[in-house]
Amino acid sequence: MIKLGCDSSLPKGWQWVDANSVMDVRDGTHDSPKSVDTGIPLVTSKNLVGGKIDFSSCNLISEADHLAISKRSAVDDGDILYAMIGTIGNPVIVEKQIDFSIKNVALFKFSKSSKVFNRFIYHFLNSDLAIRQFESNSRGGTQKFVSLGNIRSLQIPLPPLAEQKRIAAILDKADAIRRKRQQAIQLADDFLRAVFLEMFGDPVTNPKGWEVKPLKAITSKIGSGATPKGGSESYQSEGISLIRSLNIHDNEFRFKDLAFINDEQATRLSNVVVEENDVLLNITGASVCRCTVVPANVLPARVNQHVCIIRGKSDVYSSYLMHVLISSPYKLMLLKMSGAGATREALTKQQIENLNIPVPPVNMQQKFEEVRLKVNSILENSDEFGNESLFESLSQKVFSGQL
Template sequence: MTYPYVELKNVSEFINGFAFKPAHWEESGKPIIRIQNLTNSSKPFNRTSFEVDEKYFVSPGDILVSWSATLDVFEWQSEDALLNQHIFKVVPDYKIIDKNYFKYALKEAISSMMKFTRGSTMKHINRGDFLATKIPLPPLETQKQIAQVLAAADQLRKDCQQVEQELNALAQSVFLEMFGDPVTNLKGWKKNNLGGFIKIKHGYAFKGEYFASEGDYVLLTPGNFLENGGYRSQGIKQKFYLGDFPDEYMLDKGDLLVAMTEQAAGLLGSPLFSPSDGTFLHNQRLGLVQTVKPINKQFLFGLFNTSSIRQQIHFKAVGTKVRHTSPTKIEELNVGIPPINLQNKFSSFIEKLEQQKQHNKEKSQQLDDLFNALLQKAFKGELNLKSIERA
């Protein structure tokens, strides 16, 4: 079915946030919503008592669109707050458009908006192009039906993401159950400096003039580390390398690295395994873990993920604004080391857990594909609501 198309500016007001400056930041006052507070609810707020126009006030349930760096749609779920620049507060005309339908319409429209992005590494949307983006406008009752179908598919995706979080938490829970806290060492394992088992190798200082936004070789940075350990792609921010480099800084699949710079809160000491052979490069400020005595790398990954080890690394680090550690400081960590056979038993458990995570990842991809297909059909007028109701 074909529906009339309308420009975004004709169904909603889009209010850009206020340009708060560091001089406005205080210890108390209303929280300032920055893009990082939308993408990661654990990120701390900057606060202020600075008075701004009430159009910058955000309440729970308000729709927000981040239009710089991260391009996405959010519904604010926290306390009353103030809106920072580079985020739109969306004020729809609910007489003609359903809130939930509009959120999904905006998500679909963002794919079209991407052709209007500016910048090679820091993407942002031109306001005029954005407001001129068109979305279909079916009758209100049809909008609500479409939103219900999309919400059901979206919930399946979220359930899968929740399973992934629970599987990740299970790995660390089993580590602590088997080995206890490695610093307090209440299980009484023989204590050793990590340097008796591993050496940490510095990465290579790759030359900035050969950095690129695409290429064959991925340049690992602290931004590729998840706070709770593991690899994440940086998407459009990912750096690639086009120049020559020594072969020894090409990583193999399964190489274990540790972040030695706290590029963002919680990253210092975070571990990851290189995802594949012949693709990822060992950059400076990342420590490659090389074993010198028998010790299991999965055990080491779990070790670096414990809060007590992270605290030790942070405490011994240097720097005020950005904290740094070093190979020597990591090697000097004194921890309880359990027998290798117990480490291997833990590794076998993790191997089985990884199989479950891979299965869940594949299922998650299928659900993502389903949701995106429904999204496209819905906003092309191709979604057969009657057949879905019968199913």
């Protein structure tokens, strides 16, 4: 395990420790028990979602297999589960209501006399400091995994128990606010999608009979970029933004892990300069078809080869065009077109240029834009701690002893 924190100074009373030196860290079964119709849930990495266990998709195993697994890795209230395969992470504090067994999941156990507070560890496992350690040590191709040995040697900046509880209380409150904001964002997104369908109808079947045009006829630019020479090794901590597919989500731009390039590299990508109100569409990989409008505060920017710039002409609002592309019927059509789930998932430039887009009158698009701006204004005026990047900044400060 890379000891990311060992050279970093900590406040008085704090110390760097290996996870397994202060907790009992185990994993679940390595076997594949036979599934049964009625039995005990077998929780795997994929069942850890949003801080909870999703039992609805668990396979069931026999009581005998459950008892055999429990001899090695019995799960109790207050334990923490951590996904080891696929999407690494997604920690869950166990609130045990039913019996279950685990597979491909790390188990952090805490004794009654433990000097470690489970909610402090839970928040640390969600922090960038922990995630970076696991990412640097994860293995595998498409299916990433981290070993039990690496999890046991995870470096934790550990303060005294009373300070752990104080920090956990701070992050609990901030996380609750963040989750409320996330719920508000989801409600706003659902509302805008409903307004869009009410005003314009299904953009695939076009029940309102709007004029339909190929995308190339209503845009002034359609094109993707490239990765600068040297790849990720050439990225900088500041400079010109390089937008990648991981930054693009439906009706959302995520600034986390935004890359930056220097002026020379940006000049080489002068054919993919991103402009205000450009629509960005992911065109390759597992995130294919995700789409958003570029926020002004990410500019100046370029895109890499996995992201396509779509720049509408004056009679097409970016917000309208983006909502066409992310609407459920249109998204389904795009995913089928891209071969989502196949070995190669991609949309070609020709396919994008020839997409049929219903084009309602500009004044109707403008009305939709006015609704969108009002909704966004409400969200922007909500509590600042709900902001994802601010929460991450708070997390970084508490785990370095700055709060």
